[in-house]
Amino acid sequence: MKIEPTILAIDNGTQSVRALLFDLRGNIVAKCQVPLEAYFSSQPGWAEHEPEDYWQAVCRACQGLWSQPGVDRAVVQAVAVTTQRGTVVNLGRDGKPLRPAITWLDQRRTDQVPPIGPFWRAAFKLARVDGTIDYFRGEAEINWIRAHQPEVWEATDKFLLLSGYLNWRLCGRFADSSGSQVAYLPFDYRRHRWANRRDWKWQALAVEARMLPELVAPGTQLGTVEGAAADATGIPPGTPLFAAAADKACEVLGAGCNEPHVGCLSYGTTATINTTSRRYVEVTPFVPPYPAAIPGAYSTEVQVFRGYWMVNWFKDQFGHHEQMRALLEDVAPEALFDQLAQSVPPGSMGLMLQPYWTPGIRVPGREAKGAIVGFGDVHTRAHVYRAILEGLAYALREGKERIEKRSGVRITELRVSGGGSQSDVAMQLTADIFGLPTARPHVYETSGLGAAINAAVGLGLYPDFAAAVAGMTRVGRVFEPVAANRAVYDRLYKEVYRRMYRRLQPLYRDIAAITGYPRVA
Numbered sequence: 374m375k376i377e378p379t380i381l382a383i384d385n386g387t388q389s390v391r392a393l394l395f396d397l398r399g400n401i402v403a404k405c406q407v408p409l410e411a412y413f414s415s416q417p418g419w420a421e422h423e424p425e426d427y428w429q430a431v432c433r434a435c436q437g438l439w440s441q442p443g444v445d446r447a448v449v450q451a452v453a454v455t456t457q458r459g460t461v462v463n464l465g466r467d468g469k470p471l472r473p474a475i476t477w478l479d480q481r482r483t484d485q486v487p488p489i490g491p492f493w494r495a496a497f498k499l500a501r502v503d504g505t506i507d508y509f510r511g512e513a514e515i516n517w518i519r520a521h522q523p524e525v526w527e528a529t530d531k532f533l534l535l536s537g538y539l540n541w542r543l544c545g546r547f548a549d550s551s552g553s554q555v556a557y558l559p560f561d562y563r564r565h566r567w568a569n570r571r572d573w574k575w576q577a578l579a580v581e582a583r584m585l586p587e588l589v590a591p592g593t594q595l596g597t598v599e600g601a602a603a604d605a606t607g608i609p610p611g612t613p614l615f616a617a618a619a620d621k622a623c624e625v626l627g628a629g630c631n632e633p634h635v636g637c638l639s640y641g642t643t644a645t646i647n648t649t650s651r652r653y654v655e656v657t658p659f660v661p662p663y664p665a666a667i668p669g670a671y672s673t674e675v676q677v678f679r680g681y682w683m684v685n686w687f688k689d690q691f692g693h694h695e696q697m698r699a700l701l702e703d704v705a706p707e708a709l710f711d712q713l714a715q716s717v718p719p720g721s722m723g724l725m726l727q728p729y730w731t732p733g734i735r736v737p738g739r740e741a742k743g744a745i746v747g748f749g750d751v752h753t754r755a756h757v758y759r760a761i762l763e764g765l766a767y768a769l770r771e772g773k774e775r776i777e778k779r780s781g782v783r784i785t786e787l788r789v790s791g792g793g794s795q796s797d798v799a800m801q802l803t804a805d806i807f808g809l810p811t812a813r814p815h816v817y818e819t820s821g822l823g824a825a826i827n828a829a830v831g832l833g834l835y836p837d838f839a840a841a842v843a844g845m846t847r848v849g850r851v852f853e854p855v856a857a858n859r860a861v862y863d864r865l866y867k868e869v870y871r872r873m874y875r876r877l878q879p880l881y882r883d884i885a886a887i888t889g890y891p892r893v894a
Contacts, residue, residue: 377397378834379395379396379449380394380395380825380828381394381612382395382452382455383431383435383454384456384820384821385454385457385536385539386620386820387409387411388409389408389409390430390433390434391407393821395845397835399816399825399826401818404438405433406434407437409427419479420479423470423473423474424473424474425470427535431542435606438607450834451612451613451828452608452612452614453616453617453825454539454543455617456534456535456620458553458620459555460476460535461534462532462538463528463529463531464529465529465530471528482512482517485516485519485520485521487510488576489506489573490576505659506577509577510578513577514556515578515579530583531547531585534553536619543602543608544597544598545602547586547587548595549586550589550616550618551588551590551591551616552619552664552666553664554664555619555621558578559574559580562653562664565664567588592830592831592838593616594616597612597613615832616827616831617824617827617828618823621820622666624791624820625666625823626667626826626827626842627814627819627821629842629848630788632649633648633649633782633784635648636776636788638769638787638788638790638794639789639790640790640794641793644676644681644765645676645677645680646675646769646773648776648780649671649672650662650670651671652671656780666823666824675769675773675776680730681765683730684793688710692710695713707796711798713758713759714755714758714759717756717758719763719805720862720865721763722756723749724748724749724752724756724757724760727764727870727877728764728765729742737874740881740884740885744877746873759798762793762798762799763806764870765793771870771871784809786811786812787807787809788814790819794814800850801852805854805859806866808854812851812852813850814849815846815848815849829845
């Protein structure tokens with residue numbers, strides 16, 4: 374029997390590392406998942422992780438594939454890596470980490486930032502974005518390191534994103550995908566390369582050009598897996614390594630959302646709505662679109678930072694009954710949580726939730742907090758759970774409308790990825806709130822599939838990205854809007870949800886002024 378060629382995708386997320394073998398039709402041949410501690414914290418608000426632990430998890434995940442039935446290493450054609458965004462690693466001249474990686478969940482900031490010249494200061498003040506630029510400088514990890522750990526900054530030879538670090542460990546080259554550069558770095562988001570030396574980012578950030586890796590477009594070969602990396606991972610020596618993109622960008626590609634009229638929702642740790650565009654469109658003024666997993670394309674994105682965190686928080690705090698029942702009845706806990714949400718009518722009897730758990734840069738503002746309004750004596754924890762799901766969908770619908778307004782392209786269909794996509798209730802209420810057909814991709818591991826598509830195109834197994842998306846992605850179950858539910862949600866969204874932030878914003882500012890949380894510059 375002929376064994377078909379496969380592509381190895383390595384997906385280093387926040388909670389786990391997954392090694393995935395895909396065939397050329399986008400089916401998962403084998404999978405090995407190694408759990409991670411998301412981070413450790415030695416100070417309130419810090420979130421760090423040892424870089425070596427990421428690498429060892431990659432090695433264990435890859436090694437876990439080779440002993441599985443039907444897996445043949447000899448037919449692995451290529452490798453591609455996709456990772457969480459915004460996690461940074463400082464390496465010394467010996468190639469060893471100088472400190473733990475600062476992850477994207479980290480909330481530290483510094484007031485000791487590099488100065489910006491008078492021309493740029495005046496320009497930003499005139500454009501009324503000087504506060505946004507100050508926020509950018511204060512949030513940048515490299516600025517914090519130079520201010521508070523100058524010995525680390527002095528010793529830093531390379532400042533890499535997690536993707537660049539893993540690519541280097543695999544092929545020995547300090548190179549990364551332009552599609553992975555979502556961080557506080559001097560990156561030109563319009564041209565997908567390092568910024569011109571006259572760009573303000575070089576003044577605002579304490580990073581030096583020598584610290585940064587070479588950038589290549591998604592689908593470009595970075596090198597081959599050789600020597601120690603081949604021994605540690607079990608990947609056959611000489612296997613080509615291709616540039617992919619950041620996990621969100623790969624997720625959009627793996628969900629088949631390569632056209633601007635198809636919206637990709639991600640119900641993950643950060644909930645997002647994305648579209649893929651060949652035009653540079655700033656959905657939020659002065660906040661650039663991120664690079665897509667397709668060379669030269671942009672991913673227009675609106676985030677609800679830590680969006681599905683609230684779902685997990687609810688399950689941890691109030692879901693013990695369902696979790697215990699799941700163990701006793703040997704069923705998936707998610708099925709019982711779906712039953713909980715189904716016991717409540719659409720609209721949660723007027724319980725409305727605004728999911729701003731972490732402040733934003735401009736929308737929402739830095740003073741924002743979460744809110745639940747409309748409590749009455751009829752409400753139970755089931756209403757709260759459904760209201761959380763509905764609030765996230767409302768926030769992403771608002772993002773959809775902002776994307777449509779700025780891009781001029783109407784979104785006509787949705788794909789949903791991430792952990793929340795496995796809930797039938799979440800899928801149906803999303804279709805009802807958006808009023809659009811809403812589909813699951815045919816595989817859950819869409820980030821890994823997007824990385825595999827990058828490698829497939831790079832190898833020439835497909836002539837271009839359009840052909841690879843057509844050949845390797847397809848929809849699974851489609852949820853159509855229910856007219857009666859849609860009518861209820863449409864009124865709640867327009868008449869209540871859209872007004873909540875504006876009405877509550879002054880109170881959020883008062884809370885911040887009185888308590889100091891959240892900190893507002």
